[in-house]
Amino acid sequence: MTKPHHVATALSTARALIKPKEEALYATRDIRLGLERIARVIKPTQTWKGVHVGGTNGKGSICGYLSALFTVAGVGHGRYTSPAFPDKRHSVVINGRYVRPEDYENAARRVEKDYRAVSIGWRLSSSQDAGSLSPFELETATAFNLFNSHGVPYGIVEVGMGGATDATNAMRRKSLTIISKIGLDHQDYLGNTIEEIAKVKAGIMRPAVPCVVDGTNEPAVLTVLKEHAESVGAPMWVTQEDSSFLQKLDQDRWQLQPYQKHNLLCAMVGFRHLFPNLDIDINRMLEMVPQLPGRLEWVGISDLTNNRYNKPVLVDAAHNTLGIKALADFTKERLRQDGRPITWVIGFSTSGSKPIPEMLDMLIEPHDNVAFVEFQRGPNEPPSMPAPLGRDLLAKVLVGAEDQLYDGEPDVGNAMQWAADKAGDGHIVLTGSLYLVRDLYNLEGISRASEAGIAWPSRRELWTLSKRWRERPLTKGEYEQFRRARTAWQTSREIQALQGNGARSQTTGPESNDAATSAEVDDVTRLDPSLQAATEGKAPPKEDIEEIKRLRESEDFHLRQQEAYEDFIRSAEEDLEWESKAPTPDAGFISQLKDDLTLFRSRESHHRKALDSIAEKIIAHPAAQRVVALTHFEVYGRPLTYQVSTFEDKPRIDRAKRIAERAARRQAYRDHAIAEKQAKKEARLAKSIASGTDPRRLAGDGTGEEEPVEEDFWGRPVNLLEQGPRPYDRARFFRIGNIRKPLE
Secondary structure, eight states: OOOHHHHHHHHHHHHHHSOOGGGGGGSSOOOOOOSTTHHHHSOSSOOSEEEEEEOSBSHHHHHHHHHHHHHHHTOOEEEEOSSOOSSGGGGEEETTEEOOHHHHHHHHHHHHHHHHHHHHHHHHHHSSOOOOOOHHHHHHHHHHHHHHHHTOSEEEEEOSSSSTTSGGGGOSOEEEEEEOBOOSOOHHHHOSSHHHHHHHHGGGOOTTOOEEEOTTSOHHHHHHHHHHHHHHTOOEEEOOTTOGGGTTOOHHHHOOOHHHHHHHHHHHHHHHHHOTTOOOOHHHHHTTOOOOTTSSEEEEOTTTTTTSOOSOEEEEOOOSHHHHHHHHHHHHHHTSTTOOOOEEEEEOBOOTTOOHHHHHHHHOOTTOEEEEOOOOOOTTOOOBOOHHHHHHHHHTTOSSHHHHBOOSOSSHHHHHHHHHHHHTTSOEEEEEOHHHHHHHHTSTTOEESOOOOBOOOOHHHHHHHHHHHHHSOOOHHHHHHHHHHHHHHHHHHHHHHHTTOOSSOSOOSHHHHHHHHHHHHHHHHHHOGGGHHHHTTOOOOHHHHHHHHHHHHHHHHHHHHHHHHHHHHHHHHHHHHHHHTSSSOOHHHHHHHHHHHHHHHHHHHHHHHHHHHHHHHHHHOTTHHHHTSOOHHHHHSSOOOOOOOOTTTSOOOOHHHHHHHHHHHHHHHHHHHHHHHHHHHHHHHHHHHHHTOOSOEEOTTSSOOEEOOOBOTTSOBSSOOOOOOOGGGSSOEEEETTEEEEOO
């Protein structure tokens, strides 16, 4: 008799073998190494100093540590890492905050526009089609553009693939390069041996730019890197495990893994090269949780599983041999001490160079539970390894394959529900591709301990949304942006008030206040004709305004409560984790913490739903835009005035008069030149008379009177008596080029 899971396995295998039509668009990845395209589109002047981080494993974590070091030191910076999730704009962080979506899209459009203009000249000069930028080249150029526009002094950039021919290597100005642990990965593009890969990754070095190298690399790798550094003239420093940089690290508090210490050491050494006089508290820096998403991160899935599983889940995007080995060591040290099986959710990308069976053997124990899943593939992303193939490999490792293997739909959402039921009190670990981690974080009900916020909106965005609201109701997303912009505006007003620089107006006196009030009323009525009645004494219905005020008060209350309960949940989870690791845990206290966590999560969910409901009511309320939307005077502190152009009021210019004036100016210039020339001639004549070399000759009548000699335009005599030529002047010649020709 055929069992249900056999049918499910057969259907899943068929789906994996028959490619859907929509996947035909993603049949090949657009990966084009080289700098000829991106070098033409990035700006020739780079306003920021680059910190370039390459390697195979750990380069993203080093970027995270560097970003935290810059933040603690108070140094402005931007950070660009890849791949980005859940959205491509999350690849760029400015001073610890994601750039706003509209800023990222505007920068991307500027890059595409510049490249279209450049490609036309390229095609005309070389008679070749330049083609379009690859997706990674577009993202890299957009990040560089954002760094320039935001005016950051430093930019931390992670290499995408390789080094010498990677798009990020087109940066014009580098202050530091860092190379992390190098291993076998992307052999199809970089080379089949570790020496070949090291040679490519060493291409990020620049002459006279310091390069910090992870000292745990293999000797062959260090040899290749050293030879390349000497050839280009780059000073190279290799980190040492007994370095003094980590002496102040609180080992008992942080309990970092060996590879994490090596990454942290690379960041610390590089930071010291940039700022030798800055002393950073390393423990304070680690309090900022500098790890990037999906790097040995603990997340909560209580809301996702309806509180069926309340323990944190370990998420680590280990997708190659080095990462898998480090994760296996961590699980053996931290998660397998009680002997309970681990429930795994695994998904890898398809690659001919990855030793998937060996990687699974490192992780999986015979008594573990495993769900092998697939991630949702996007444009220019690698295909996911089919789940049936993964299950076939796992069946050779597990003891009871049928009971320990997940055979449902191969997506991360259903797999997490199965893992929550299967794990019981054991641990759940999700690992594999970064795209699988992205799918997990896109699920509703995932709570992360920390995440970078979005940059605060500007006053211009607040004013734009206020105008838009007067024209039509805002969408839910637009209202969320409006609320954030309004909060930032209120905060800036409070800061200005504390500094004695109010946001209303800098003038004083009743006249200025009256003028401002009048201008504000004009501003409102101009933008919203429906408020014309209010200026004539016909105020809008009071009950509408009161209802909006009540909704605003409720919105503020639920927002405060939601944020407070989020803090409670975070604190309770940390207390629970700490108490569980105690030598003699208090069972009663742990039980109380779990009950409190259940209560806090339910209240936080209640306030979040209330906020969504209130937002919908405010957006749809007919009087909302009159009460909530701000005026230009409120946002900027000055009225919105329209300057009427007076160009048409100017008298037309008389063309004949202009021509006559121009002719008069020319004639005055000629007269002045003639008078100046005559004065010079008279001065020369007076000088010659005084010296006895008068150019005039005596008249032939013997009277002794001098006859004036006629002169040409240049003052030379033209009617002198003919003089016989001197002997050497009998034949006068003039020269044309190299030919001497006698004069006629």
